[in-house]
Amino acid sequence: MTEDAVLGVDSSTQSCKVEIRELATGRLLGSGSAAHPPAFPPCSEQHPQDWVGAFIEATRAALAACTVTPAIRSISVAAQCHGLVLLDAHGEPLRAAKLWNDTTAAPNLAALVDRIGSGRWIRSVGSLPTAAFTIAKLAWLAAHEPATLDRAATLLLPHDYLTYWLTGARVTDRSDASGTGYFNTDAGQWIPGYLDLAGGPRDWSAMLPTVLGPCRPAGTLTAAAATALGLDAGITVAPGGGDQHAAYLGLGLDDGDQYIGIGTSGVVATSRRAPVFDPTGMVDGVADLTGGYLPLVSTLNAARVGEVAARLLGTDLPGLAELALAAGDAPGPVLVPFLDGERKPDRPDARGGLVDVTSHTTREELARAFVEGPLLSLMNARDHLRACNVDLGGAAVAVGGGTRSVATLQLLADLLDDEVTVLDADEATARGACVQAAAVAGEMDVAGLVELAKRWQPPVRARVAPRHHRRDLTALRARWAEVARSPLLDSGGPALLTPSPDHREETVR
CATH class of the missing domain: 3.30.420.40 (ATPase, nucleotide binding domain)
Incomplete structure (x- = not known):
């Protein structure tokens, strides 16, 4: 058969x-x-x-x-x-x-x-x-x-x-x-x-x-x-x-849906019919697989940051997630995860920065900082898309190896103050390639391709709602942005935490 x-x-x-x-x-x-x-x-x-x-x-x-x-x-x-x-x-x-x-x-x-x-x-x-x-x-x-x-x-x-x-x-x-x-x-x-x-x-x-x-x-x-x-x-x-x-296509997402990729790289993207031109250079106005556009911000440091954290803390990835979720509501350390340089913002010589460590800092708070750091990068990416008037009013859909971490999903939902959805698609990119292959085999046009992607959309595997907590996430994001702007993170740069007035995150180096 x-x-x-x-x-x-x-x-x-x-x-x-x-x-x-x-x-x-x-x-x-x-x-x-x-x-x-x-x-x-x-x-x-x-x-x-x-x-x-x-x-x-x-x-x-x-x-x-x-x-x-x-x-x-x-x-x-x-x-x-x-x-x-x-x-x-x-x-x-x-x-x-x-x-x-x-x-x-x-x-x-x-x-x-x-x-x-x-x-x-x-x-x-x-x-x-x-x-x-x-x-x-x-x-x-x-x-x-x-x-x-x-x-x-x-x-x-x-x-x-x-x-x-x-x-x-x-x-x-x-x-x-x-x-x-x-x-x-x-x-x-x-x-x-x-x-x-x-x-x-x-x-x-x-x-x-x-x-x-x-x-x-x-x-x-x-x-x-x-x-x-x-x-x-x-x-x-x-x-x-x-x-x-291809992953966006494979998930059957619509214009305005929030694609949040947490893999080797981090990505925030959505599809739309009109091009985007970001004068700051943070948003890449690339094309999608359906004849439209997929404005996105892609970071260099994402899921691998968790692997580094697990090694440093002497645990594995499930253990890291357990530690991070047990950190409580105390402010704790903040990580800017530019461990291997960074792509957006364009900081190829940057290194990671961990601040606000005290004699009372716990192992759990350190774990949370390492899990949360890449997510704060993605929140910054999301802000830049919205600044370009990109509609992000649809569902927040997380994809990639990082979504296997319950801590990553929970902290992301907390930062978004919105539900995070994970679709039942372990290999969204290969699935999207299958959708395109099927459309070509059926001699479909673009409208047929889009309809097929919706028909093949995977079911929901998990929905994670934000928690009730007492953390000041607005202050956390402001602190992360302050540290991320620091030239101290750039190899050989001046050792000053406070950036000069004309130093901006979007600076093209």
Whole structure:
């Protein structure tokens, strides 16, 4: 017995996850995962061939987990954004890909901001790029490995490369292209002039992938890729997209809903039909997977902060959550979690700051500070979205590995003073890729894609309401903001807690 099915891929920083879902209903038939090599700032790199190896392993595991034989009709790949993949004239990767959380290109990016101008850059691409963006990686390579760049025939993003490996087609989509720093989302065009400034004049247009619409097929599965994956050749491959963008689709969220991602990175996002241009540079006005926009603020330090805290406090993650929830109502320490630098605000050289520790500070209060610190970063992100008149009136939906922590969910609900919802979707990104694959298999238009996402929306797993407490959360947020502004957090900066009058969190470095 066989079931028509689709295969969705989430190739994240940490691993590759694959889901196989029934084409007619979205029911999960099987899943698999495989780890990627660890990668940490400041020099965070992975080789594309390692992504392929994990993709193959995860796909074969997902196929083996199916109790009925799936007849795969379409495949879609979503992946970590921003990473730079260079291919030679034969389509082979020239080096390991510099990832989104590689901060080594910060000086190169700062020089580009000076040359292009922050206002002009925001108006043309919808975002003020940081060291996370692809164009920064390109500028670094031009400065440090010019011979490698000279050999490059193709520039791709991580999801583009896996789609290329599947089909041989050099394509991307609006969501991922909008995070490069050289794509005008409104016009739907690359900006080769910005690449000239980053990497020197050359025929960039010949090196860039074609940008596909949300429901346009990328191509079909090659015989070589099919053999490696254990699938049939000729399967339709969808355009794919960025990981957060696919997760939003996979959760079936509407315009105005609050997507709060707590994974390797932290994200606050919502969808809307009109573009957003934030003059401060905090909000990235990127595209979504349905032809609209997904304004978001993405932080560098999220769930990993809890892992650090558990190690320092001699416990595990459940133990950390138990400690944090037992902290009581006393003010306690405050953590600004810029442990590996920070992306938004753009502070690549920053380090974390823990203040208000006294001789009476308890282990429980320290645990709460470490769990709460990344959430305070996300609350700050949410404030910036609202300052851009972005509607956040919908439900607050938390997603990502951090939602496994009961303390994270409870403290988030307390800070929002609103209910937090967790949907029953452990792999929202892979699920979103399945939704897109199903839409492409059914030859749907964008309206059909959106309707399908709502029809496949996962049920609610948990709802967490804010507690009745006596903590002054307004004062807590003000204290966090005061410490976050401090130049003391920047390596080699002046050792003064009180910022100078002209030092603002949004300063472009």
